Amino acid sequence: MTNASAPAGQDRWLRLAGAIALGVTLLYAIVSVVVxxxxxxxxxxxxxxxxxxxxLPFNYAMAVDQADISKDVVVFPTWWSPGQYILPGLLEMAGLDLGQAITVVVLLCSLLGLVGWFFLYQDFGFPAASSALAVAIIALTRHFALPFGIYNGxxxxxxxxxxxxxxxxxRLRQFEWWAVLPLLAGSAVMVFAKLSGLVLSAAMIGAAVMAPIGPWLSKDRLGRAVVAAxxxxxxxxxxxxxxxxxGSTPTEVHAEAAWWSIGSYVAYVTSASWGAALSLGDLAAWFLLHPSRPVFQSALPIYWLFLPLALATFALVGWRLWRSHAEYLRFVAFLGLGVGVVLVMISARGAGIGTEERHLRIVSLVLFVxxxxxxxxxxxxxxxxxxxxVVVVACFYGVxxxxxxxxxxxxxxxxxxxFRHLAADQALIDYIRSIDTL
Incomplete structure (x- = not known):
C-alpha cells in the first residue's frame, strides 16, 4: 500500500463505520415509529x-394516601430522575403522541451518544479507525437497540x-478554579438524566485528578484534587x-447487610465493566437466567464465570497500552474503581439496586475503545x-x-x-378506558 492509498483506505473505512452506525440507528427509529x-x-x-x-410545582405529584386510599396526597417522587419523563413529556405537549415522543428522544440521545463516544475516544488519543470501529460495534449491540423497543428512561x-x-x-483535568462551575453544570445534566449520574460524575472527576502521569502526592496533583473535591x-x-x-431512593437498605457477599459483588463490578459494552451479561442471562429454563438463581454466578476473561482482557489492555496511553489507562482504572466501590458497598449494605450490568455500562464503554x-x-x-x-455473536444478539x-x-x-403495553392486554385496557371518567 502506498502512502497515498493509506489515508484513502482509512477514509473509506471511516465512511463505512459511520454509515453502519447511522443506518442502524435510523432503521431502529423507523421501526419504532411504525410499531x-x-x-x-x-x-x-x-x-x-x-x-x-x-x-403542582416541579416534580410534585398526586398519589394515593396509603393510610386512607379514599384520599390523595401531594408527594415529591425521588426514585427517578426527571429527565426521562420531562423530555418526552415536552414533546407530547408539542403535539406528538407519547410513543412518537419516546422514539424522538431515543433517536436524538442515541445519535448524540454515538458522536460523543467517537470524539471522546479520539480525545483519549486513539486513532480514528479504532474509534469508528468501536462506535459501529456499539450501534449493533443489544443495549443500543433496546430503548427503541422498550424505553428505559x-x-x-x-x-x-x-x-x-x-x-x-x-479537557478540564488541569482543574483551574474556574473549572468548578462547568463541572457543576455538567454534573447537574448527568443527574437530570439519571440519578446514578451523581456517582458517575464524582468518579469521573476523581479519575481525572489521578490520571496525569507524575508523583501521586505532587503539589500539582494535590492542587487539582482540592479543586475537584x-x-x-x-x-x-x-x-x-x-x-x-x-424522599426515599434506590440506595435505601431493604434487606439485611450481606457483607459476606462482597467477593461476589466485586466479581460483578469487575466482569460487568468488561462485558457491558457488548451486552455480554445480558446474553448470558438469556441463556442461564431465562424464567422458563433458569440454570442459576441470580446473575452473580455468571459474573464469576466471566471473571477470568475480564482479568485476562484487563491484563492485555494494560500490557498493550501502558506506553502509549498511560493517562487513559489510569483514568479508566480509577473510574471503574470509584464506581465499583460505591456499587459494592451499596449492594453489600442490602440496597435493592440489583446486579445488572447496565450499572457499569458507561465504565465499560470507556474501556471498550x-x-x-x-x-x-x-x-x-x-x-x-x-x-x-465475540463481537459477531454480540452484534448478532443485538440485531x-x-x-x-x-x-x-x-x-x-x-x-x-x-405506546405498547407490556403487562395489560387489550381487554384490560378497554375496561380501564370504560371506567376512566377523567
Missing part, C-alpha cells in the same frame, strides 16, 4: 408523576450525555438538599480472531433481539397515548 415502543415500569412511574403533577439519556461530560472533565462537595450538598432529603485498539495492535491473528468471534422485540411489540395492545 411503537413499550416502556419499563420505572419509566412508567416517572410519567405518572409527570401527568399527575400538572398544576435514564439509561438512554445517560448514553447520550455521559461521553460529552467525560470529554468536558478530560470542591466541585464534588458542592455537587453532593446540592443534590442532598434539592433531591435526596425529600482500549480493548479494540489493543486487539487491532496485536501482532498475532488468534487474539483478533477470538475477539472478532436479532431488536427484530424479535419489534415483532413482540406489534402483537401487544396499543394505548391511546401511542
Amino acid at each position: 411503537r415502543p413499550a416502556m419499563y415500569s420505572d419509566s412508567a412511574w416517572g410519567f405518572v408523576g409527570w401527568y399527575s403533577g400538572k398544576g 435514564g439509561e438512554v439519556l445517560l448514553f447520550g450525555i455521559a461521553p460529552w461530560f467525560i470529554l468536558l472533565v478530560w 470542591t466541585a464534588v462537595a458542592v455537587m453532593g450538598a446540592l443534590f442532598y438538599v434539592v433531591w435526596f432529603s425529600r 482500549g480493548i479494540i485498539h489493543s486487539v487491532l495492535d496485536m501482532p498475532g491473528r488468534w487474539v483478533r480472531a477470538l475477539f472478532a468471534g 436479532t433481539s431488536a427484530a424479535m422485540r419489534a415483532v413482540a411489540n406489534s402483537e401487544r395492545p396499543l394505548g391511546s397515548r401511542g
Whole structure:
C-alpha cells in the first residue's frame, strides 16, 4: 500500500463505520415509529408523576394516601430522575403522541451518544479507525437497540450525555478554579438524566485528578484534587438538599447487610465493566437466567464465570497500552474503581439496586475503545480472531433481539397515548378506558 492509498483506505473505512452506525440507528427509529415502543415500569412511574403533577410545582405529584386510599396526597417522587419523563413529556405537549415522543428522544440521545463516544475516544488519543470501529460495534449491540423497543428512561439519556461530560472533565483535568462551575453544570445534566449520574460524575472527576502521569502526592496533583473535591462537595450538598432529603431512593437498605457477599459483588463490578459494552451479561442471562429454563438463581454466578476473561482482557489492555496511553489507562482504572466501590458497598449494605450490568455500562464503554485498539495492535491473528468471534455473536444478539422485540411489540395492545403495553392486554385496557371518567 502506498502512502497515498493509506489515508484513502482509512477514509473509506471511516465512511463505512459511520454509515453502519447511522443506518442502524435510523432503521431502529423507523421501526419504532411504525410499531411503537413499550416502556419499563420505572419509566412508567416517572410519567405518572409527570401527568399527575400538572398544576403542582416541579416534580410534585398526586398519589394515593396509603393510610386512607379514599384520599390523595401531594408527594415529591425521588426514585427517578426527571429527565426521562420531562423530555418526552415536552414533546407530547408539542403535539406528538407519547410513543412518537419516546422514539424522538431515543433517536436524538442515541445519535448524540454515538458522536460523543467517537470524539471522546479520539480525545483519549486513539486513532480514528479504532474509534469508528468501536462506535459501529456499539450501534449493533443489544443495549443500543433496546430503548427503541422498550424505553428505559435514564439509561438512554445517560448514553447520550455521559461521553460529552467525560470529554468536558478530560479537557478540564488541569482543574483551574474556574473549572468548578462547568463541572457543576455538567454534573447537574448527568443527574437530570439519571440519578446514578451523581456517582458517575464524582468518579469521573476523581479519575481525572489521578490520571496525569507524575508523583501521586505532587503539589500539582494535590492542587487539582482540592479543586475537584470542591466541585464534588458542592455537587453532593446540592443534590442532598434539592433531591435526596425529600424522599426515599434506590440506595435505601431493604434487606439485611450481606457483607459476606462482597467477593461476589466485586466479581460483578469487575466482569460487568468488561462485558457491558457488548451486552455480554445480558446474553448470558438469556441463556442461564431465562424464567422458563433458569440454570442459576441470580446473575452473580455468571459474573464469576466471566471473571477470568475480564482479568485476562484487563491484563492485555494494560500490557498493550501502558506506553502509549498511560493517562487513559489510569483514568479508566480509577473510574471503574470509584464506581465499583460505591456499587459494592451499596449492594453489600442490602440496597435493592440489583446486579445488572447496565450499572457499569458507561465504565465499560470507556474501556471498550482500549480493548479494540489493543486487539487491532496485536501482532498475532488468534487474539483478533477470538475477539472478532465475540463481537459477531454480540452484534448478532443485538440485531436479532431488536427484530424479535419489534415483532413482540406489534402483537401487544396499543394505548391511546401511542405506546405498547407490556403487562395489560387489550381487554384490560378497554375496561380501564370504560371506567376512566377523567
